[in-house]
Amino acid sequence: MDLVQNDLINILSKNNFDTAWNKIKSKNSMHGIDNVTIDMFAKNYDSNIDELISEINADKYYPDPYQKIFIKKSIKGYRQIGILTLRDKLLQIVVTNYFSETIDGKFANTSYAYRIGRGHGRAIRRVKDFIDRKNNWVSSIDIDNFFDSINRKILMEMIEKEIKNKIILKIIEMWVEIGVIYKEKYINTKTGIAQGGVISPLLSNIYLNGLDNTLLNKRINNVRYADNIILLAKTENELIENLQFVKNYLNTQLKLQINKIDKEIVNISHGVTFCGIFFQNRKCIIDRDKYSKMEQKFVKIISNNNLDNIVAKLHDSIEGIRRYYLAYDTGGQIEALADLIINEIVKKSLLQKENISKNKLITVVKNIKFYTILPNKPQQYFINIINKYLGESEGKYYDETAKLKRKLEVKSRKFTKVWFQDLDLVVTTPFSSLGKTGENISIRQKGKIINQFSTNKIKSISVAAKGITISSDAIMLCSDKNLRINYFDNLGRPYASIIPTATPMLSSASFQIDSLKTDKVKIIIKSIIIAKIKNQISTLKYFHKSRKESLNNNLWNEEIERIENNLTSIKNLSNNLELDDFRAKILGYEGSSASAYWNLFAQLIPEKFNFDKREHQDAKNSVNIMLNYGYGILYTRILTAITLAGLNPNIGFLHKEFRNKPVLVYDLIENFRSTAVDKNVIAFIAKAGNLNFEKDSFPKEVKSKLSNKLLTKLNTEFYYRKELVSLNMLFVKQTNDLNKYLKDEIKIFKPFLSKW
Secondary structure (H helix, E strand, O other): OOHHHHHHHHHOOHHHHHHHHHHHHHHOOOOOOOOOOHHHHHHOHHHHHHHHHHHHHOOOOOOOOEEEEEEEOOOOOEEEEEEOOHHHHHHHHHHHHHHHHHHHOOOOOOEOOOOOOOHHHHHHHHHHHHHHOOOOEEEEEEEOOHHHHOOHHHHHHHHHHHOOOHHHHHHHHHHHHOOEEEOOEEEOOOOOOOEOEOOHHHHHHHHHHHHHHHHHHOOOOEEEEOOEEEEEEOOHHHHHHHHHHHHHHHHHHHOOOEOOOOOOOEEOOOOEEEOOEEEEOOEEEEOHHHHHHHHHHHHHHHHHOOHHHHHHHHHHHHHHHHHHOOOOOOHHHHHHHHHHHHHHHHHHHHHOOOOOOHHHHHHHHHHOOHHHOOOOOOHHHHHHHHHHHHOOOHHHHHHHHHHHHHHHHHHHHOOOOHHHOOOOEEEOOOOOEEEEEOOEEEEEEOOEEEEEEEOOOOOEEEEOOOOOEEOHHHHHHHHHOOOEEEEEOOOOOEEEEEOOOOOOOOHHHHHHHHHOOOOHHHHHHHHHHHHHHHHHHHHHHHHHHHHHHHOOHHHHHHHHHHHHHHHHHHHOOOOOOOHHHHHHHHHHHHHHHHHHHHHHHHHOOOHHHOOOOOOOOOOOOHHHHHHHHHHHHHHHHHHHHHHHHOOOOOOOOOOOOEOOEOHHHHHHHHHHHHHHHHHHHHHHHHHHOOOOOOOOOOOHHHHHHHHHHHHHHHHOOEEEOOEEEOHHHHHHHHHHHHHHHHOOOOOOOOOOOOOO
């Protein structure tokens, strides 16, 4: 018997297959394209194994294609996975187990993924050790589309150096080369190896081991976890050189590229993320994006399961936190997660129809193994959290139930429905359906009518939630009644409209175009810019009255005078000018006023924020970042209002028409900027104290607080021209007034003017 055959007998031993089969059963593995399940395979286990071995010995073994599926890996992304048939998976486990130990011994000690006894925790500790030894310059990179980009020829050359058995080599090559089945169609892949293949992690480490050992020999400090690599050095120049070497090696030797990131090299004082941990100086916490996903996962588990099942469903996630994150500076984050879990459980109990006793809730929370992730917190700590939400006594719990339920419901709707509350019929219930009942539009949920609205009393319908359907009968009724149906995403941005054929799509647009040939366009432009400058003056005076002692009043007086002189020039500008000349002169005066405005705006910002000029795209200054974020929110609201008014957003007045650019938004946003955004950013900075932008161009916590403030202001009601309104309502009113002015339904167009 030759050595190859003898080696094959050792690889394909009954004991090796039994070990592999037990692993498959313990994981309850999915079946592949042959639809053979674990139970089906187990019924004829011995004969199935014998048949598989016979095929290999007779050189007749051919693997089945992978079944291609997609699994969610993040909020917005999916990962492609290849599912093996059980017989192929069984053989891959046998081969992987047999060769792993020998090959693993040749891997560099800087590689941590897919290796027994190493893993996530040791990788993090290794990074921390490098940082503790003053390697303060770091670069965290990942390989672009790694598994799918592996060069198969290069890979097989590497494998041949590790595995000498030609039969096994041929089998591995088939596993590498075999394509996938997707939607019952065979796809012949040209590069890469399948994610989901049992042997793929071993092959990926073989592929990158040359890089690992080269970096080790060159004494380049690094840690690799799968396709994520972190490089560390004592100086910035050293790290720049090392990073370039890694890029060149990946590109020339392995035909791979790294993903582009904004900042490839940072100082550890600014922080860097690797393996889900954010390292900053000598602290290690859970990365903010990872933490957010954990929060969402807990909320989803609790939302989708009844109270009796929640404990079991939470077990693996709680255990994962213990294994991966407990050892670091994460106590505060983990405590907040525990608070979130209890809060969501209480919320779930309050929103259910039947009353659930407080003792029941306490029993559920006691059974969650919080003590494994918060060992210093006694059970009473978690009971106290329940008491915080429900009150100390059973009686108070029931007395407050209805009140708490209302608060929870109001909070969940706070900023989604308020924006639409004055816009006729708005549908915000996901997966509901719209139909026709006589002359009414009916809203159904789970087949039952939950509300009806007369088409004689509404002017439009707005659909602002996912999964909503509408019948053709309802669309026909809306067409007969000349009602538009507008669709909005979850941020309130319009993305489609159904417009009755009886109303030409360009009815309002034609008036917009016609106005460009008359003095109306100049009246509109002048009105908008005058209102904008007046509102800027109001914003400046609002803050000046309480800060005049600390401001440069000479500069203040000079710049206010410059703004007011420009305002006078605009008012006196002749409408007899050609439109292009008229626009140019208006923009010249407006630009001069803006320069003065931002000079004075800078006076209102503390020096530590280093605000000295307006930055628009790709802003770096924190104040400019906040302003641009606020204008983004404002932009969405104005675009929505334009859509509801039936105007064409691509036809502007001050801003010339430009292909695929909603120039009318740029026009109508002008007189709202200072009141809706600038004023609130100044106030936010004054109250927020220290805003740490160092480790992030726009920290999530800052964005959340600023967003909350801006949205609250947009929805806050105040008296304007003797009416109780909000800025959101004024957006709609201004666009409707513009539409009426264009159609000669009103004589004067009056843009919004704020008071200080």
